[in-house]
Amino acid sequence: MIATTTTLPARWSRLTTPLVSDVAVRQAMLRQLTEAYDSSSRHYHTFTHIRNVLDDLERHAAQLQDPVVVQLAVWFHDALYNPMRDDNEARSASMAQEFLAHTNLAAARRERVSYLIERTKDHTAPQPAADTDLHLLLDADLGILGVSEADYWQYARQVRQEYRLVPDFMYRRGRRKVLEKLLAAPIIYHTADFRNKLEVPARRNLKAELRAWEQGGI
Structure with missing residues (x-):
């Protein structure tokens, strides 16, 4: 390596x-x-x-x-x-x-x-x-999902920029589906090292973004 x-x-x-x-x-x-x-x-x-x-x-x-x-x-x-x-x-x-x-x-x-x-x-x-x-x-x-709150919001906004041609109401609907699908998964991380370190903060970040979209946007 x-x-x-x-x-x-x-x-x-x-x-x-x-x-x-x-x-x-x-x-x-x-x-x-x-x-x-x-x-x-x-x-x-x-x-x-x-x-x-x-x-x-x-x-x-x-x-x-x-x-x-x-x-x-x-x-x-x-x-x-x-x-x-x-x-x-x-x-x-x-x-x-x-x-x-x-x-x-x-x-x-x-x-x-x-x-x-x-x-x-x-x-x-x-x-x-x-x-x-x-x-x-x-x-x-998916390591980005479990980073600090500030870094996660930067990531979320960067993804939104990549979809800048998509109207906000359509992006909100699609993004919510992505977030809900990740949160519904039994595990986000497959290996013990990643799961022990990132699973909890990743779910916290995903839930925070989902709440933001449910309240109008990020």
């Missing part, structure tokens, strides 16, 4: 250099990812989110079975993100496969990257019981 003090380009190089011998291919993909995550339409689903997920996984590195595949899934899981579409994960997985075709990864590991990406579509869906890598990825992806 990569030290959390390194830059994202350095992490990308460390991750992909053993996989792709062609420097131009690695650099071109990094430019494409940078353009996507740095788009002016992004407010939460940016490289900051990618860094935070990578950092969380770094802290749980000893538990990962295939850190290379998990890290690749992190880099690509929000690469194609359009709030008005419901196939972002599938499209991001396809983008990953285009790059992975240039790597020396076995076919099964390339497919595993896509599988992990696509599982981030619905965090409340039933998950395989014995897939620690998947569980850690999902938990790290």
Whole structure:
């Protein structure tokens, strides 16, 4: 795994250099990812989110079975993100496969990257019981839910900005459904470490946002 003090380009190089011998291919993909995550339409689903997920996984590195595949899934899981579409994960997985075709990864590991990406579509869906890598990825992806109250409200407003083209009454209805679905799940976090640290504050934050929308907005 990569030290959390390194830059994202350095992490990308460390991750992909053993996989792709062609420097131009690695650099071109990094430019494409940078353009996507740095788009002016992004407010939460940016490289900051990618860094935070990578950092969380770094802290749980000893538990990962295939850190290379998990890290690749992190880099690509929000690469194609359009709030008005419901196939972002599938499209991001396809983008990953285009790059992975240039790597020396076995076919099964390339497919595993896509599988992990696509599982981030619905965090409340039933998950395989014995897939620690998947569980850690999902938990790290939702780490933002259990942060401090101030940071959570910043996240909630950033998500609203990404849906700025959606009228407020429609966004309120959709967001409430998302919040209610998360709160209705038996657990938000699948791994003991994340659950013990973040489950309680995450539910507190989600309930606070839900109340805010029920009272008119955030």
